[in-house]
Amino acid sequence: MFRRLYLRFKSVLPEPVREALSVLNQRFFARSTIRRKYGSWFDVDWRKKFRTLSEDEWKRAYDEVWSHHDNRCVEETDEEMILAALGERGTVVDVGSGSGTLAIRLAREGFRVTGLDVSNVALRQAAERARQAGVTIDWQQGFIEHLPFGDKSFDYVTCCHTLEHVKDLEKSVAELKRIARKKVIVLTPKQKFRLYAENYHTQFFESKDNLIRVFGLRRFECKEIDCIDHSNEFQGKAFFYVGNLDS
Numbered sequence: 001m002f003r004r005l006y007l008r009f010k011s012v013l014p015e016p017v018r019e020a021l022s023v024l025n026q027r028f029f030a031r032s033t034i035r036r037k038y039g040s041w042f043d044v045d046w047r048k049k050f051r052t053l054s055e056d057e058w059k060r061a062y063d064e065v066w067s068h069h070d071n072r073c074v075e076e077t078d079e080e081m082i083l084a085a086l087g088e089r090g091t092v093v094d095v096g097s098g099s100g101t102l103a104i105r106l107a108r109e110g111f112r113v114t115g116l117d118v119s120n121v122a123l124r125q126a127a128e129r130a131r132q133a134g135v136t137i138d139w140q141q142g143f144i145e146h147l148p149f150g151d152k153s154f155d156y157v158t159c160c161h162t163l164e165h166v167k168d169l170e171k172s173v174a175e176l177k178r179i180a181r182k183k184v185i186v187l188t189p190k191q192k193f194r195l196y197a198e199n200y201h202t203q204f205f206e207s208k209d210n211l212i213r214v215f216g217l218r219r220f221e222c223k224e225i226d227c228i229d230h231s232n233e234f235q236g237k238a239f240f241y242v243g244n245l246d247s
């Protein structure tokens with residue numbers, strides 16, 4: 001309750017003030033907060049060690065995250081924007097689907113949905129939520145860096161608050177583009193790299209250019225948006241990227 005009020009209060013402050021609060025928070029509380037929230041794999045050293053982890057260790061780390069903490073990020077306003085960007089119905093895969101918030105919403109709206117995540121714990125939570133919502137979704141365990149789907153398997157690919165977690169950004173983006181026929185839709189936090197940070201991100205998107213460059217698509221839209229409800233791992237801003245693949 002207090003945390004939600006604090007987040008609401010923070011969201012109306014000017015960006016430089018939010019930034020300053022966040023620096024203080026991250027500098028003094030990062031180590032203990034991350035461990036408490038995400039489990040023993042994660043501390044401020046995660047960003048030094050993530051490159052050397054095996055896939056099995058990566059998977060176990062994210063299973064632990066999901067056992068500790070409800071890690072959903074996508075907000076209702078994001079869902080509306082994504083639906084508007086998708087347009088006509090078709091097949092969609094949500095990569096890094098977590099506990100299934102977006103996948104379930106898209107299934108309710110009439111899309112044929114697949115959800116992929118590295119964590120089986122997240123997938124089990126997602127499957128249970130989908131069951132309660134009465135929708136059918138194909139849940140798959142896998143890694144964004146090598147997706148278990150053929151080229152152009154889906155009309156649309158969505159990937160929300162996940163690219164900041166990956167080991168290899170170039171490979172991940174190449175995979176998202178490879179499996180999409182029409183559009184790739186991505187959300188990432190706007191965030192500067194800091195050595196001490198209350199997060200366990202591996203990739204940082206300081207400006208739109210980072211995303212635009214890594215996708216390298218000729219036809220795209222990219223805008224900065226607010227993430228009002230999101231906890232204070234970043235300064236309440238994100239980038240919403242829609243890349244068009246059909247020409």
Ligand SMILES: C[S@@+](CC[C@H](N)C(=O)[O-])C[C@H]1O[C@@H](n2cnc3c(N)ncnc32)[C@H](O)[C@@H]1O
Pocket residue numbers: 062071072073074095096097098099101116117118119122142143144145159160161162165166167
């Ligand atoms: C912050 S959560 C976002 C979940 C969901 N998209 C949302 O917005 O609520 C990031 C997700 O990425 C998943 N993830 C991390 N590394 C991954 C990888 N290499 N391949 C696929 N998923 C991964 C995590 O298990 C987690 O579910």
